[in-house]
Amino acid sequence: xxxxxxxxxxxxxxxxxxxxxxxxxxxxxxxxxxxxxxxxxxxxxxxxxxxxxxxxxxxxxxxxxxxxxxxxxxxxxxxxxxxxxxxxxxxxxxxxxxxxxxxxxxxxxxxxxxxxxxxxxxxxxxxxxxxxxxxxxxxxxxxxxxxxxxxxxxxxxxxxxxxxxxxxxxxxxxxxxxxxxxxxxxxxxxxxxxxxxxxxxxxxxxxxxxxxxxxxxxxxxxxx
Numbered sequence: 692x693x694x695x696x697x698x699x700x701x702x703x704x705x706x707x708x709x710x711x712x713x714x715x716x717x718x719x720x721x722x723x724x725x726x727x728x729x730x731x732x733x734x735x736x737x738x739x740x741x742x743x744x745x746x747x748x749x750x751x752x753x754x755x756x757x758x759x760x761x762x763x764x765x766x767x768x769x770x771x772x773x774x775x776x777x778x779x780x781x782x783x784x785x786x787x788x789x790x791x792x793x794x795x796x797x798x799x800x801x802x803x804x805x806x807x808x809x810x811x812x813x814x815x816x817x818x819x820x821x822x823x824x825x826x827x828x829x830x831x832x833x834x835x836x837x838x839x840x841x842x843x844x845x846x847x848x849x850x851x852x853x854x855x856x857x858x859x860x861x862x863x864x865x866x867x868x869x870x871x872x873x874x875x876x877x878x879x880x881x882x883x884x885x886x887x888x889x890x891x892x893x894x895x896x897x898x899x900x901x902x903x904x905x906x907x908x909x910x911x912x913x914x915x
Contacts, residue, residue, distance in 0.1 A: 696775060696883060696905060697756050699843050701730030707842025711820060718742035720751065724817040726840070727752040727912070734759045746915055752813065753911045754885070765913035771887055774894070775908045777846075778872060778882040782901035787870040789863070794824035794836060801833040802826075802851075809853035812885075821850070823874055827863050835863035837871055847875045849884045852893070864893075868900055885910075 695702045704712045704719040712721045717738045720729035729751045731738040739762045742751070750768060753759060756775070761767065794802060799819060806814035824838030835858060840850035849871045854863050875882045885908050886893050 695843050696777070696846060698730060698732075699775075699841050699846075699848070700728045700754050701732055702843045703841035703848075704730055706844045707847075708821070714745065715741065718745065720746055722817065723747060723749060724815045725820055726815070726818060727813050728754060728841075730754075736762050740764060743915060748915050750912055750914050753913075755909050755911070756906045758909050759911060761911065761913055765915065768912040768914050770912070771910040773885055773887045773890075773908045773910065774904045775906045776884050776886065776897050776902040777905045778876075779901045779903060780876060780881055784869055784872055784900060786873060787866045789827065789866045791825040791867065791870055792828055794819060794826050794833075794838070798824075798826065798833060802836060805833055805836060805853055805855060806851060808855065811851045811853040814851055818851070823871065824851070825867060825870060827858075827867070829858070834858040835867060837864070837867040839871065839875075843883075845880050846883050847878070847880045849875070849882055852884075865896060865900070868896070872900065 701719060711725050712719050714720055718731050718741045727750050729742055731742060734755060743764050799816060802819060821838060821840045824836060826833045826836035828834065835854040837852040838850060839847055841848040849868060852864055852867065872882050
């Protein structure tokens with residue numbers, strides 16, 4: 692039987708994130724201003740073509756544990772290899788020790804600016820609707836943040852972990868991750884996350900906090 696995290700986008704869109712997307716019994720996708728990700732109940736040519744028919748023009752992204760072949764109706768954009776990490780809930784990490792500020796709609800311009808600079812992954816004007824975004828400020832300037840993305844039954848994804856280049860080395864990412872771990876485990880859910888395969892610095896941080904690799908992850912971006 693397939694694990695729910697083998698098809699995280701589809702399973703998020705039929706569970707915790709159902710209100711953020713739309714689709715059919717074969718193909719679903721997030722609101723375009725929330726996330727470019729789309730999911731299929733099975734990654735067949737027929738379902739890719741069904742998604743093509745119902746999705747608006749623009750970029751679509753797929754997240755799978757193995758590479759997928761996309762039908763020619765879609766225009767290839769880029770493919771990125773990485774890993775899916777899951778937290779060991781037997782570990783009880785220390786709480787975060789710095790002042791973290793809840794991020795709201797009024798912070799979206801700064802969130803967009805920071806993610807455009809640091810490129811942690813897709814982030815648009817309504818991505819914050821996934822919830823639980825917190826940040827670190829230097830005065831009025833947002834210098835680090837993270838939040839949640841896919842909510843897959845009893846798993847919640849930590850996402851958009853990013854720090855302004857001028858503020859690296861201060862431990863902000865670690866503190867933000869600790870905070871998210873506590874938020875998620877307090878709900879009796881399991882934290883998970885995704886990372887590019889070449890992001891060695893992030894991988895070391897995740898492992899040191901109690902995350903381990905569950906599977907490979909392939910991010911395929913295409914355009915309609």
